[in-house]
Every structure is written in C-alpha cells, then in structure tokens.
Amino acid sequence: MSATAAPSKPFEPVADSQATFRVVLDAMARPGSVRTLPATDPRCPLPGGRALAAVALTLLDHEVTFAIVPSLGEGAEEFARYLAATTGGRLVGIDEADYVFARGPLAHGVLASMKRGSLAFPDEGATLLLLVEDFETGDGVAASLTGPGIPDDRTLTLVGLSAENLAERRAANAEVPRGVDLLLVDPTGRMVCLPRTTQIAAR
Amino acid sequence: MVIDQQRDPQIPRSAFRAPRLSALAGAPEAYNYAFLDEVSKREIRRALLKAVAIPGYQVPFGAREMPIARGWGSGGLQVTLATLGPGDTLKVIDQGTDAGVNAVNIRRLVERTAPGVATTYSTAEATIIQSRHRFPEESLRADQIMVLQVPLPEPLRMVEPRESVTRQLHAEADYTRVWVHLYEDVITNGEISRASGYPVMVNGRYIMSPSPIPRWDIDKLHQSASLTLLGAGREKRIYAVPPHTNVVPLDFEDYPFRVEDFSGKRCARCGATDTYLDEIIVNGGGRLYACSDTAHCDERVSAERETRNAE
C-alpha cells in the first residue's frame, strides 16, 4: 500500500480515486494523524509531487477551480498544465481558487489571500494542498493539536509550516466557521490533514 | 415504537422475500462502479471532506436520482456509494433490522454494482454501516464509518419554513427561536417531547438533526471512536460528525435530556435489559418487547445457544 511500492503504475481513475479518498477522509476526520496515500500518478511533472497529484485527481474536475502558488518551484507551470488537462479544473488566482497547490513553508500572505467561505456557506473556504519535505527527515515545528477528531490532544512535528504560517492560519480561521482546510503531503505519500477546527499550539 | 407482525421474533429470516433486482438497478451489464458516475462521486467526496472539516454544518450537494425513492435513504446511499470500495464490508439497517425491504434493496444494489465489497449483518464485521433509525447497540470502532440517511436534515425547520432564513440563523448561530420552541414544549408537555431526530449541538457551534434515531442513540454520536456521515437526498445536504467530537442534546438544566425508559422490560427473545426495545403487538392483543437491533439480538441468542450446547 505504500506510495513508493509501485511508482510506475498509472493512476486508475475509479479504484485509485476511491482508495485515495478513503485515506484523505480518515486523515481529515483525525487531524494530525499521519496516513499513507495508496496511489500516485507517475505522469505528474512536479518533482516529489506524484502522491499529491493522486489527491488532486481524486478531488478536482471541471466543477472546481485551482491555483498554483509560484513557490511550488521547478515544474510548477507544467504541473498547472497537467492538472488542467488531466482533471478539467480551471486555473484561477489564489483568491478565487477552491484548491490551492503550494510548497511549504508558505510565503507571507498566501494563506491570508485564500477563500474562507462566508458565514452562510463556510464550505466555500479553500483547501490548501501543501507539498512538504519528508515528514520523517524534514525540519518542523513541534506542535500540540486539539479539536474535533482528536482525543485529548495529539502531538507531532509539523513539517512544511513555519511559525508565521501557523499564525496566518489562525487568523484565516478566526471567524468561525469560515476558514481554510490544509492537506500536507510529502514526497513519499505520507499525509496529514489540518481542518480549520484544529487548534495548533507550538510546544 | 409500535411495530407490526413483520417484526414478530417467531418469523424466520427466510420469510422475507427479496425484491427483483431488475426493478432496482436497470440492466446489470451497464453500470458504473458502485452505481454512481465518477463526477457524482467526486462532488459527494468533496462535500464530505468539507462536512468533516465543519462538524454539523450542512454542505449543499447536487443529489442524484437513485433507484430508490427519495426519503427512503437516497442521501445516505449516495454517501455510502461514494465512500465504499474493494475490501469494505457493508451492513445496512432499516428500522434496526438488516432484513427490512429497504435494507435488502440497498445491499443488493451494492452487491451487484460494487465488486469486492462484502455485505454482512454483523456490526463487528462491518467497515461501513448505513442506517436511518438506529445505531447498532454495540459501540463502533475507529475503523468503522456510520452513514445515516436523513429525511429531514434541517433542525430549524420546526421554527422557520424558509431555507434562506434557516441558513442565516445557522450562519449567525442564532438559535434563540429553537430554545423558545423547546421551552414552550416543556411548558405544554412537561418535557422536551421530541421522540426521534432529537436536536443536538455539535462541537458547540451547529444545531444538527441526527436523523430519526431515538434518544437512546444520541450518546453514541458524542465523542465516538468512529466517524459519522449524514446524507439527505431530497434536501441535498451532506453533513458529518467526526470522531472525538462533542455532540450534546439540547435541554434545560431543570428539564434534563432523558433517554427512553425501558425499566422493568426485557427482550422476549434474548432477555436483554440493556437495549433499545420495540413494542410488539402479538395476536390476541398482548404486548411483547424485543430488541430493535435484531443483529445484536440474534448474536445474543446464538451465543446463549452455544453455551447451552456446551454444557
């Protein structure tokens, strides 16, 4: 089931979407728990982004919009073209996008410019899909999480988010229930979800 | 809850005739995996993730026509079909029993269109449990997902008929009118009289309708180990309660929430005194009680039989 076990197997739209969704659903329901994505898309032109691409192919289609944050780096433009061609999603600016793809840690202002939904329709808040360094070897912030989906509290080393990013995230989620939901994916296919309800305290 | 003879514990399972599949799913050779097309599944999956991220909030989605009537679980069914896949084991409960016609229909549709998904009556074996009126008696685990089919998802409908207004009330967490309504209920009836679909507060933010489950089951949503997903087909809403989330029934300090009282009663089949009981009118007008959760009851009966045989 590991993302690296079969790197050349093409993404299968029906079976891999279902399997990927289930892992994302479980991760979203249990914020901060590290899960391993079951599929990759070897066609993805973004270095280290094959597992992230599996999540994109699972969720994006012609009914939604996406944005690419320039800091995604080498392969970013190809990745945008690939996502548009493969999913039918429409490329828009960060402030309009349902799904925002970026590399962590984020540049100042990215989180603040994302859609947060309205009080009446908070589900229109954006989802940030963040490609981060390897969860096991990357630099991170020791964090303690509380909120729905977390029994008592959960501790982990959060890779891909700076202390400033955490402060910006807090500000973006301050007007409950408006906010942004984060998926952190590393090159090996490990993933952590941080929905807007998760309170993060640096330890 | 008064049940007809169909639930008489003397009638064996084989008495329930399955419906014709052709009435359900059209030509068996032409179907999508798990019936729904991929565009529909993606939309439901996106809605589910937002629902989990905003506990108790009703996410709008474009409900599809299903081979079962709306109001009979089409919302829950769409959630189930967008969620399950090879390796899953599905249990479907209708009124507490797996043998109800609606449960049989849903299970058949899945068996026919979703290869690799097993079906079961056993709560312990299930990875996904779809239900409307009941939670299973036994506590669910972290690796299980509960799907509730909801006929009336809007808990504020009792005080406000207009969708645009209820949405605004939720937006502002303005629940004053609900509290006034409940207060008036207490004045009139001596307690909050709502028998099923008892309104609950989720994560301290949204008032939510938990589907027509009895009060008995409300506590199963609170700080549960498992994820609960709710779908309403007619009103096109998806919502969720993540595990380890506060779900508190609305009540007053001096009129606290109470579950159904079965003291002095027991199941006529398995003898249980700690389960939710259905009242059964038997021939001649007498009354019996039996576990509403028939799978749990069956397991108790066969466990007892094994013990007896072993002696």
Ligand SMILES: [Zn+2]
């Ligand atoms: Zn019983």
